[in-house]
Amino acid sequence: MYYFTYAKGFRSGGGNASIPYDPTYQNLAVGCTEDFLNMGIKHAPYTYKSDSVQSFEVGAKNNIDNRVRLASSVYYIKWNNIQGNVIPPICQIEWTDNLGDAVSKGFDLQADFQLTTALSIDSSFGFTDARYTTNAYPSGSVITGPHPPLPIVAAGDAVAGPNAIGQGYSIPPYSATIGVQYKFRAFAHESFVSGDYEYLAGDKWADAALDPRTSSYDPTAFPMGRQAFASLRAGTTVGDWGLSLFVDNLTDAHPIVNYNHQNNAYGAGGELLASPAYRYISVRPRTVGLTVILRR
Numbered sequence: 264m265y266y267f268t269y270a271k272g273f274r275s276g277g278g279n280a281s282i283p284y285d286p287t288y289q290n291l292a293v294g295c296t297e298d299f300l301n302m303g304i305k306h307a308p309y310t311y312k313s314d315s316v317q318s319f320e321v322g323a324k325n326n327i328d329n330r331v332r333l334a335s336s337v338y339y340i341k342w343n344n345i346q347g348n349v350i351p352p353i354c355q356i357e358w359t360d361n362l363g364d365a366v367s368k369g370f371d372l373q374a375d376f377q378l379t380t381a382l383s384i385d386s387s388f389g390f391t392d393a394r395y396t397t398n399a400y401p402s403g404s405v406i407t408g409p410h411p412p413l414p415i416v417a418a419g420d421a422v423a424g425p426n427a428i429g430q431g432y433s434i435p436p437y438s439a440t441i442g443v444q445y446k447f448r449a450f451a452h453e454s455f456v457s458g459d460y461e462y463l464a465g466d467k468w469a470d471a472a473l474d475p476r477t478s479s480y481d482p483t484a485f486p487m488g489r490q491a492f493a494s495l496r497a498g499t500t501v502g503d504w505g506l507s508l509f510v511d512n513l514t515d516a517h518p519i520v521n522y523n524h525q526n527n528a529y530g531a532g533g534e535l536l537a538s539p540a541y542r543y544i545s546v547r548p549r550t551v552g553l554t555v556i557l558r559r
Contacts, residue, residue, distance in 0.1 A: 264324045273315040274346060279358045282307040298351035302478045303412030307349075307358045308402035314344040314361065332375040340367040345422070349401070349415060352472070352481040355525070362415065363399030365422050368392050385442040393422040393434050394468055401478075413478040420477070421470040432521055433487040437464035454499040465489040483524060483539055490518040492546070498554070505556035515549040 283294030284306060291297040299306060322336030347362040371389040378384065398414035423434050444457035466486035471479040473486060493514055498507025524539040 266320075266322055266324075268318070268320045268322075270318040271316070273313050276310060276312045276346075277359065278310050279307055282354075282356055282358055295351055295354035295356055298353050298478075301353075301412065302351070302401045302415065303404040304401045305403060308360055311346055311359045311402070312344060312361050314342065314346045316343070317341045330377045332373075334373040335371070337370045338368065342367065342422075345395075345399075347416075349479070350472075352479060352484075355523075360402055360415070361399075363395055363397040365393065365395045367422065381446045383444050385440075385444075387438075387440045389438045391434055391436060391438075392468075394418075395420045395422060413476060413480075415477060415479050416471040417474055417476045419468070420474050421466065421468040423470065433466050433470075435463040435465070435487075435490075436467040438462065449499055452499045452501055454497075456497040457495070459494045459496075461490075461492045463490040487520070488518065490516070490520065490546075492516060503558050505554075505558065507554045509550075509552055509554060511550040511552075512546060512548060517545045517548070519543050519545060 284296040284299055285291070285293040286305075288296060288300055291300070295307065318338065318340045320336055320338040323333070325331075325333040327333075342365045345362045345365055346359055348357055349360050349362075350357045369389065369391040371387065373385075373387045375386070376384045395416050395418055397418055399416045400412065401415050404412055421434065423432055438461070440459065440461045442457060442459040444455055446453070446455045448454065465488040469486065471477045472481040472484040474480055491514075492512055494509065494511045495513055496507055496509040498505060500506075521544040522541055524541045
């Protein structure tokens with residue numbers, strides 16, 4: 264089967280909570296006063312507009328003698344007037360604004376192999392390139408004059424990033440998974456053993472918090488590294504009961520998948536006075552458990 268799809272949609276706009284600041288700009292320590300000054304705005308926007316998306320996808324699903332099953336697709340997504348989370352680097356008080364346009368493009372491939380009646384392999388590979396195509400400035404900013412503010416995001420920045428502009432998480436440029444399962448009979452009962460491995464590549468493109476061309480630049484921010492996870496499962500069937508023992512996060516990996524930190528403190532010359540305290544978010548540690556299923 265071969266297919267082409269086109270989809271179009273939008274999200275409605277909304278309002279922001281009030282962000283504290285000093286309207287006279289005399290006390291930079293009040294709320295987001297210094298951030299507003301750096302961004303060239305008088306205050307955070309009270310509202311944000313709707314955004315819209317158009318999606319184009321071409322794909323195929325193929326079955327070769329019930330031994331090889333393939334599912335592949337290539338997609339191109341246009342995202343306009345993006346609603347994004349703005350986390351200014353100094354005050355760290357978040358609001359929502361419309362952050363220009365972006366394009367997300369990529370492909371994915373799923374390949375499943377039935378090598379024998381007992382042994383099967385499932386695999387997938389994906390690539391995603393999601394980046395802004397235009398510079399975007401905060402609503403209400405004045406971008407003309409001898410000293411215009413920096414854009415809040417710049418063309419080429421990744422759409423998402425931890426503790427940054429976007430959706431609050433990183434989008435790995437490459438991802439791959441592989442799973443192997445072997446079925447057998449143990450003491451006259453249908454049994455199996457399986458293993459899964461998932462790999463997520465580290466950040467390839469800088470998000471706005473890592474881009475010194477933007478007013479969102481945070482010198483204490485850092486990109487996300489690669490991540491890998493493995494799991495094992497073994498089980499059997501006894502009458503109407505299914506029993507399986509599993510081990511998730513087999514290697515007990517503790518990658519940082521997201522983070523945030525306290526407000527940054529800067530001196531009069533813009534230098535960072537002290538490193539903030541970070542809050543790191545990771546995955547569940549190695550977990551061993553038993554699954555019991557009763558079928559009627």
